[in-house]
Amino acid sequence: MDKKEWSVFEARAKIIKALSHPARLFIVEELQNGELCVNELRDMIGFDMSTISKHLSILKNAGIVDDRKEGTTSFYYLRVPCILKFFGCIREVMESNARQSNEIMKSCNLKFK
Amino acid sequence: MDKKEWSVFEARAKIIKALSHPARLFIVEELQNGELCVNELRDMIGFDMSTISKHLSILKNAGIVDDRKEGTTSFYYLRVPCILKFFGCIREVMESNARQSNEIMKSCNLKFK
DNA sequence: TGCCTATTTGGTAAAATAGCCAAATATTAA
DNA sequence: TTAATATTTGGCTATTTTACCAAATAGGCA
Numbered sequence: 001m002d003k004k005e006w007s008v009f010e011a012r013a014k015i016i017k018a019l020s021h022p023a024r025l026f027i028v029e030e031l032q033n034g035e036l037c038v039n040e041l042r043d044m045i046g047f048d049m050s051t052i053s054k055h056l057s058i059l060k061n062a063g064i065v066d067d068r069k070e071g072t073t074s075f076y077y078l079r080v081p082c083i084l085k086f087f088g089c090i091r092e093v094m095e096s097n098a099r100q101s102n103e104i105m106k107s108c109n110l111k112f113k
Numbered sequence: 114m115d116k117k118e119w120s121v122f123e124a125r126a127k128i129i130k131a132l133s134h135p136a137r138l139f140i141v142e143e144l145q146n147g148e149l150c151v152n153e154l155r156d157m158i159g160f161d162m163s164t165i166s167k168h169l170s171i172l173k174n175a176g177i178v179d180d181r182k183e184g185t186t187s188f189y190y191l192r193v194p195c196i197l198k199f200f201g202c203i204r205e206v207m208e209s210n211a212r213q214s215n216e217i218m219k220s221c222n223l224k225f226k
Numbered sequence: 227t228g229c230c231t232a233t234t235t236g237g238t239a240a241a242a243t244a245g246c247c248a249a250a251t252a253t254t255a256a
Numbered sequence: 257t258t259a260a261t262a263t264t265t266g267g268c269t270a271t272t273t274t275a276c277c278a279a280a281t282a283g284g285c286a
Contacts, residue, residue, distance in 0.1 A: 001139070001157060001158055001159060006135060009135035009136075009138050009139050010135045011207060012135070012138055012200070012203045012207070013132075013133055013134055013135040013137075013138055015203050015206050015207065016129060016132050016133040016138070016199075016203065017130075017133035017134075019126075019129050019133075020126055020129040020130035020132075020133040021126055021130075021243090021244085022119060022122035022123045022125070022126045023122075023244095024126075025122050025125055025126055025129070026114070026122050037262080037263090038262070038263060038264090039261095039262065039263085044114060045114055046114060047244095047245070047246090048245070048246055048247080049262085049263075049264095050245085050246075050247080050248095050263085050264075050265080051244075051245055051246075053263060053264055053265090054244080054245090054264085054265090055244090057264085062206070063206050063207075063209060063210035063213070064206060069252095069253095069263095071252095071253055071254065071261090071262080072251095072252060072253045072254070072261060072262040072263070073253095073261090073262060073263080074262080074263065074264090079209065080202075080205055080206045080209050082201075082202040082205045082206075083202060083206070085198060085201075085202055086129075086199060086202060087125070088195075089193075089195040089196060089198055089199060090125050090128050090129065092193055092195050093128050093175070093176050093177060093193045093195075093196070094124060094125070094128065094176075096176060096192065096193050097176035100176070134273090134274085150232080150233090151232070151233060151234090152231095152232065152233085160274095160275070160276090161275065161276055161277080162232085162233075162234095163233085163234075163235080163275085163276075163277080163278095164274075164275055164276075166232095166233060166234055166235090167234085167235090167274085167275090168274095170234085182233095182282095182283095184231090184232085184282095184283055184284065185230095185231060185232040185233070185282060185283045185284075186231090186232060186233080186283095187232080187233065187234090
């Protein structure tokens with residue numbers, strides 16, 4: 001594959017990678033309902049504030065969120081709402097996986113409790 | 114956050130993480146056009162065959178692709194076509210990023226060549 | 227059986243990621 | 257100016273990821 005084409009896939013992967021962590025997924029999902037500051041997210045998620053701050057900077061660096069300063073507080077918000085369409089698809093994958101597991105269980109004559 | 118809720122985000126993150134590598138994105142995109150074997154993908158991407166095989170197993174493990182054996186050959190195919198909707202959104206993020214860079218350039222009186 | 231082809235698996239080294247703590251920065255209030 | 261608050265940054269360690277090579281596995285065919 002040529003270098004130029006590969007760099008397109010790298011750029012896409014960078015954005016997706018920014019979403020590939022539970023804390024960051026949680027943040028994106030929460031920001032649907034409006035902006036939040038680092039403090040508030042820390043209280044919801046429970047990691048160290050510095051950890052949350054770094055997750056936010058990864059999302060910001062990917063262009064998924066942006067921030068707005070007010071005094072000493074940084075309010076983060078979703079910059080690209082279409083990200084939310086992602087979740088529908090992820091859900092489909094999970095349901096499809098569950099269906100498959102279910103069939104395997106059945107074929108072994110097992111049942112979910 | 115409670116443990117159970119967190120595990121949902123972990124499950125989602127696992128699926129997204131499976132997509133967060135340029136080779137794996139390339140594979141998914143190629144599989145839109147029909148199934149391919151490891152060999153063919155190796156020729157297109159250029160990594161070692163064992164590397165490709167491992168990328169495929171990550172995608173399979175996430176439930177995104179599945180395989181069908183024919184003799185010694187494994188044909189891989191997309192199991193969940195909705196994955197493709199992802200790319201539209203990724204593109205939007207990239208365009209939005211480009212727009213922003215462009216505005217920063219402008220505000221510095223610079224232009225793209 | 228023994229060889230050839232296609233793929234997977236195990237091992238390993240280098241790089242990236244994630245979390246915490248402590249320290250630095252910045253803004254507001256006293 | 258000093259103190260208090262909100263956030264970011266640097267440093268460190270532990271873990272995970274990635275890619276290669278070599279070896280193992282499996283099917284098809286002479």
